[in-house]
Amino acid sequence: MGLSALSLSLVLVFQFLHAYAAVNVSWSTITSDSSKNVVQSNFLGVSFELSFMDQYFGNDTSTIPQTMLNYLSQIRNRTGSNPVRLRIGGNSADSSTYLQNQTSPMLKLTDPDANSNNQPVDYGPMLWDVLQSVSGSVEGVEYLIGVSLSDPNNTDGSKIGGDAKSILGNNLDSILVGNEPDLYTSHGNRPLLQNYTVQDYIGEFSEVSDYLNNTSAGDLLNNQICSGPTICCDWDLATLLQQGYLATFSNILKYITLQHYPQNNCFGSYQYGLPYYLQHSNTVALAGWQQHGIDIVVSNTSAGHPRLVMSEFNSASCGGIANISDTFAVGSLWTLDYALQMAAIGYSAVYIHTREKGVFYNLIDPPNRTLSGDTWTTNPPFYAVLVLPEILQSDNGSIVVDLNLEGSMTSNSTVAGYAVYDAGSLSASRLVLFNYDNSSVEFSLENSASGQPSIKYLASSDITEKRNIAWGEESFVGTSDGKAVNVTRDTDGFSWLPSSGNFDCSGNCAVEVPGPSLAVVYLSDSVSSSNSTKSNSARRTVVPASFAIFGLVFTFGFFYLGT
Structure with missing residues (x-):
């Protein structure tokens, strides 16, 4: 009986020690180095499927929904001097057809029996008029658009490029030539070829991009406007680059583009459940897909070299997965973790994808206009698009470094952390601390923080929550106009809400990150988070080991006397 009681006491004590052991957070100084990847506050953009643009943006410049403009303004208000990125x-x-004489509607579906993941439309210049109007209303949006490589003999690329450039002007960021050519064989897009190869693609890319040197807006190739290869799955980027793609097209390429999802849900089954997304090491491994090719791109620091862009990603391909993609853990936290990881390894921009109403990974859902009373809905991924600009806000750009907390880059850990450095001063301006668990975790900051730092939380009551989410003291719960509302612990459903604001960092500086949540620590007075003026003591006491040892001795003595 005494031995059994002793065993139980040991278990309890070690659980006690684990519960109160703080995660140590330290960050190093960095030096000026041209190889450091500098990212801007608009690093995380939004990708829209062409087929469903009318659901979000209307059919012409007079029917653009104000709610959509409000959503984009929420992002724009946080990107500082940088425009919102849309693809x-x-x-x-x-697979769609461009018709220069089609003015209304902006686009129309042409094949009701098409695969739900590839629905072609007819569209025309009204699309560019709408996008230009949106940019004016929001005061800054730049666009990544696509031209088809489906039929390399089709000269529509010249019309698309010319019209888009004439209407969008400098708001046209780049033109993607083709979409996922490494799947052309498996999708039957090249029926006369048994195997569509890298060399076949390079030849066709040359043919279609050449259409852009003679457009109604002039020679667009002089502006280094093209992007590619936009591969997703089957080809090796390094092989493609080394077999002539980079050498042949470096003078016209603005971006080297990739598209990638952690898993495929296109056939009604998937490999990974929710726990996959809760381990930071999986996110690190995912970002390292095509690492050899990434190294080739980012190692070139010469002026005018193509930059690396993830032009489409989300939690699972073909619309996501119910009760995974649409949760706080995945839609909000994992999206931010993955985006920061891509910033850390060399990407210059990334775009999270959204599709038609009802798709599980959507950032927002538009109303069904045929149903009376149906309204706009804000989903967990939209919070990620709001939070990241605040994390990366800097006039000089930011450098992101994974802190590998407790070996989280390679271990089965539910915590993660990043340091964000100002690219001008090279000083750490923010820490980003992730807690994927449902219980609180304490982080002990080993470095000093100047002035009075502040903290802001992205939090929810549970990892599977879909609606009751807050960034600081703002939430979109219960709203349908694209505008955030203020929430407090007294708001129905928000009793769990942690307080954001200034905190005391004198002496032992520790912050508690409730589970599940993300905490952004602003390290000095000169860097302050919006909506964080409320005073709050975020400092927590770390239980010293001596106290735990005392508890162990006390427990031993108790059970010894009991025998």
Whole structure:
């Protein structure tokens, strides 16, 4: 009986020690180095599937929903001097038809029996008029658009490029040539070829990009406007680059583009459940897909070299997975973790994809206009698009470094952390601390923080929550106009809400990150988070080991006397 009681006491004590052991957070100084990847506050953009643009943006410049403009303004208000990034494309950009004389509607579906993941449309210049109007209303949006490589003999690329450039002007960021060419063989897009190879693709890319040197807006190739290869799955980027793609097209390429999802849900089954997304090491491994090719791109630091862009990603391909993609853990936390990881390894921009109403990974859902009373809905991924600009806000750009907390880059850990450095001063300006668990975790900051630092939380009551989410003291719960509302612990459903604001960092500086949540620690007075003026003591007491040892001795003595 005494031995059994002793065993139980040991278990309890070690659980006690684990519960109160703080995660140590330290960060190093960095030096000026041209190889450091500098990212801007608009690093995380939004990708829209071409087929469903009308659901979000209406059919002409007079029917653009104000709610959509409000959502984009929420992002724009956080990107500082940088425009919001939007990409218009997807599978449908490769299969759709451009008609210069089509003015209304903006686009229309042409094949009601098409695969749900590739629905072609007819569209025309009204699309560019709408996008230009949106940019004016939001005061800054730049666009990544696509031209088809489906039929390399089709000269529509010249019309698309010319019209888009004439209307969008400098708001046209780049033109993607083709979409996921490494799947052309498996999708039957090249029926006369048994195997569509890298060399076949390079030849066709040359043919289609050449259409852009003679457009109604002039020679667009002089502006280094093209992007590619936009591969997703089957080809090796390094092989493609080394077999002539980079050498042949470096003078016209603005971005080297990739598209990738952690798993495929296109056939009604998937490999990974929710726990996959809760381990930081899986996110690190995912970002390292095509690492050899990434190294080739980012190692070139010469002026005008193509930058690396993830033009489409989300939690699972073909619309995501119910009760995974649409949860706080995945839609909000994992999206931010993955985006920061891509910033850390060399990407210059990434775009999270959204599709038609009802798709599980959507950032927002538009109303069904045929149903009376149906309204706009804000989903967990939209919070990620709001939070990241605040994390990366800097006039000089930011450098992101994974802190590998407790070996989280390679271990089965539910915590993660990043340091964000100002690219001008090279000083750490923010810490980003992740807690994927449902219980609280304490982080002990080993470095000093100047002035009075502040903290802001992205939090929810549970990892599977879909609606009751807050960034600081703002939430979109119960709203349908694209505008955030203030919430407190007294708001129905928000009793769990942690307080954001200034905190005391004198002496032992520790912060508690409730589970599940993300905490952004602003390290000095000169860096303050919005909506964080409320005073709050975020400092927590770390239980010293001596206290735990005392508890162990006390427990031993108790059970010894009991025998």
